Amino acid sequence: MRKLLELDATKWQYTHGVPADRLALVSPDAWSLDQAYLDRPGNKEIQLQLFFDYKNNLDGYPAFQKYFAEHRPPTLIAWGAHDEIFGADGARAYLRDLPDAELHLLDAGHFALETHGPEIAALIRDFLGRVLG
16 A cells, blocks of 8 residues: 555556646646655555545445435536546446436546646536526
């Protein structure tokens, strides 16, 4: 797991799955700053503890799913179709409990806002205009 906290892995999170014509939109500052924070003394141990604790998130899923199914809050999902950390199937899974949710799988990787910020902002404006309007 420690390899996931090194520069190559951090850069991969920002660049993997990004279409070639949008790769220049991802500033090296993004992964460099993230890495600088990861490299602070003692921080890697904290991150490893968080990785270990992820398994406990599953315990909360039934309550979230029940809430979604019962209340059906208006939901917009903008997701990177090429995100290998949180895959597209994870986005589609929300539709089981939120069948009226809007799902937009963008031609993007994990950090979709880095390469598709204007598109995501337009989706949000449009969604809020219809839901709150």
